[in-house]
Amino acid sequence: MTDRAFEDISENRALYNSLIKKRISLISILFAGLVVLFLFNISIGSSSISIVQILRALFLNQGEGNNVMIVKDVRLPMALMAIAIGAALGIGGCEIQTILRNPIASPYTLGISSAASFGAAVGLILNNSILNLPEALAITGNAFFFTLVVSTAIYIFSLQRQIGKTAIILFGIALNFLFSSLTMILQYIADENQLQSLMFWNFGSLLKTTWTKFFIVFAVLFICMIILFKNAWKLTAMTLDDTKARSIGVDVSKVRRLVILITSLISAVAVSFVGTIGFVGLVAPHIARLTVGEDQRFFMPLSALLGGFILSLAFLLSKLIIPGVILPIGLVTSVIGIPFFMAIIFSKMRCM
Amino acid sequence: MLKVNNLKFSYGKDRACVFDNISIEFNKGFNVILGPNGAGKSTLVKAIFGLLNYRGTIYYNCKNVSEMKTCEKVELMSYLPQMDLDISSLTVLEMVLLGRLPELSRRVSDKDLNIVMDTLKDLNIHELSMKKFNELSGGQKKLVFIAQTLVRNPEIILLDEPTNSLDLQKQLELCQLLGKIIKVRNVDIIVVLHDINLAARHADHIVVITSQGDYYNSGAAKDVITEKMLRDVYGVIGSVNLDDENKPVISAKKSARDSCDT
Incomplete structure (x- = not known):
């Protein structure tokens, strides 16, 4: 009897492990790929630096000419x-x-990107720093301020009792239009140079990265990931119908509010530092869902990894497509992202 | 056992009351709620689980359920809502694991895994455990949700039309399984059913609600399921006979509305 029970237990465990192992190996492979892309991204630029030299510069502080400085202060961040x-x-x-x-939602659906654009426009066209920041951070500060305005609005809206998901999406889309229109008003009064700089901001770019900016993004990302990971099972339960999720003890409205707060913050930081980079927020979770499913213990980390992978790849391509020219990364993500995304959707439709 | 006192509820201030001071007493064991469409069977179960804001009180063995916190209610009761649409791409195993959410840790324990697999075996769907939920048929999805409801160890299990979209064999097996669970785990079950014969065969206690959301009658199957009840509550003319096990079996002949017209 005990033998039989023991056999059953190990059988169940083995079954479960087979499910988990597949996912962990997938995540590991992607991580390895990301490391390779990362090294290439340091290596390739206006001057090529070999991988050996990169490693020497990073770990031994040795290198020819300015290589140590280029690697450590420019390309690494x-x-x-x-x-x-x-x-x-x-x-x-x-x-x-x-x-x-909703599989087609992204933080941009909630108006985060158009609010950031508006903030940038306020800085670039009206020369106004809302948070009174020094010039180097004025645009970022403005963009961040307005993304926070939008996030707060959505958060307050979601505080109402029993607010449904459709209402939140509609509210976000309305905010999206509002801020696009406000930006257009500013564009109407802007001169050519201002319009051009706003356009470039909207393209998205990593070229103005500094260590400070990176550490701010990293800190926010890290804290948010920990909070999300702690709530992994509850978030997994959010894939169910609201009533169903409540029936297994999840406070649906509370989780929804927490996540709105966290995702707004995380996207606000991202968008304000590098501009609106489209499609990663839509494509990365989509591919992650197709490969590991919706168990948040894997779905969330894989979305993050895939996001990093896609953006690193786009960054690499932005330096390679036209030699000597670095294209705006936002353009590359959309241009390579869209056909890729369509291919996925079509292959999925065939399966269905 | 569970007692509902003077329950009053409507889905909005300007809308008609679903319940106006209804009082119901359930028994130990297998309880079935019967009633026509729109009587408020699902609403009653939702209210018991605490998903609605109602007036009145609900007691379970002298504990006031109405004043319990959500986490206490979740511990006391397990609830299967009536809904079929769900597009989740979780695997069946994960889906059922979610039923143990209050106790789940990031590393899934052997105990959790075993309870889940045993329940899947009880429902005879353990072979689906690695399949994606959104690839299952309607009846299989229903069974997965039932499993999700059963993997916890509550004192009361509330099931809202669990036999919907199940075939005849599965319906019977489910009712037998529920009977077994009541005995083994000493839980009380409240089930909303439409199939009067299925209810008559398996229920220990039947509660009938009318289409106006009023209490009609309750008790053992053969006391409750009568020709008069069929006419009063369902508006159906039919006969009720006792089978060899002394359980009532109905055979509905025609709608009472037809006979009025002719």
């Missing part, structure tokens, strides 16, 4: 920033899709 921003956008998308139970 940029390559890290690509990963951090990608991860932030991936997580933002993953969690917004989860709590709104």
Whole structure:
């Protein structure tokens, strides 16, 4: 009898482990890929630096000419920033899709990006720093301020009793239009130079990355990831119908509010530092869901990893497509992202 | 056992009351709620689980359920809502694991795994455990949700139309399993059913609600399921006979509305 019970137990465990192992190995492979991309991103630029030299510069502080400085102060923070921003956008998308139970939602659906653009426009066109920051951070500060305005608005809206997910999406879309229109008003009074700089800001770019900026993004990302990971099972339960989730003891409205707060913050930071980089927040969680499913213990980390992977790849391509020219990364993500995304959707439709 | 006192509820201030001072007493064991469409069977179960803001009180063995916190209610009761649409791409194993949410840690314990797999075996769907939920048929999804409701160890299990979209064999097996669970785990079960014959065969106690949301009658199957009840509550003319096990079996002949017209 006990033998039989013991056999059953190990059988169940083995079954479960087979499920988990597949996912962990997938995550490991992707992580390895990310490391490779990361090294390439440091290596490739206006001058190529070999991987050996990079490692020497990083760990031994040795190198020819300015290589140590280029590697440590220019390319390393940029390559890290690509990963951090990608991860932030991936997580933002993953969690917004989860709590709104809508696979086409992303933080941008809630108006985060258009609010950031508006903030940038206020800085670039009206030369106004709302938070009274020094010039180097004025644009970022403005963008962040307005993304916080939008996040707060959505948060307060979601505080109402029993507010549903459709209402939140509609509210976000309304905010999106509002801030786009406000930006257009500013564009109407702007001169050519201002319009051009706003356009470039909207393209998104990693080139202005500094260590300070990276550490701010990283700190926010890290804290948010820990909070989300602690709530992993509750978030997994959010994939169910509201009543169903409540029936297993999840306070749906509370989880939804927490996630809105976290994703807004995480995307606000990402967007204000590098501009609006589209599609990562939509594509990364989508691929993650197709490969590991919706168990948040894997879904969230994989969305982050994939986000970092996609953005690193886009960054690399932005330096390679036209030799000697670095294209805005936001353009590259959309241009390579869209066909790729369509391919996934079509192959999925065939399966269905 | 569970007692509902003077329950009053409506889905909005300007809308008609679903219940106006209804009082119901359930028994130990297998309880079934019967009533026509729109009588408020689902609403009653929702109210018991505490998903609605109602007036009145609900007691369970002298404990005031109405004043319990959500976490206490979740510990006391397990509830299967009536709904079929769900597109989650979780695997069946994970889906059922979620039923143990209050106790789940990040590393899934052997205990949790075993309870889940045993329940899946009880429902004869353990072979689906690695399948994605959104690839299952309607009846299989229903069974997965039932499993999710059963993996906890509550004192009361509330099931809202669990036999919907199940085939005849599964319906019977489910009712037998519920009977077994009542005995083994000493829980009380309240089930909303539409199939009067299924209710008559398995229920220990039947509660009938009318289409106006009023209490009609309650008791053992053969006392409650009568030709008069069919006519009063369902508006159906039919006969009720006792089978060889002394359980009532109905055979509905025609709608009472037809006979009025002719």
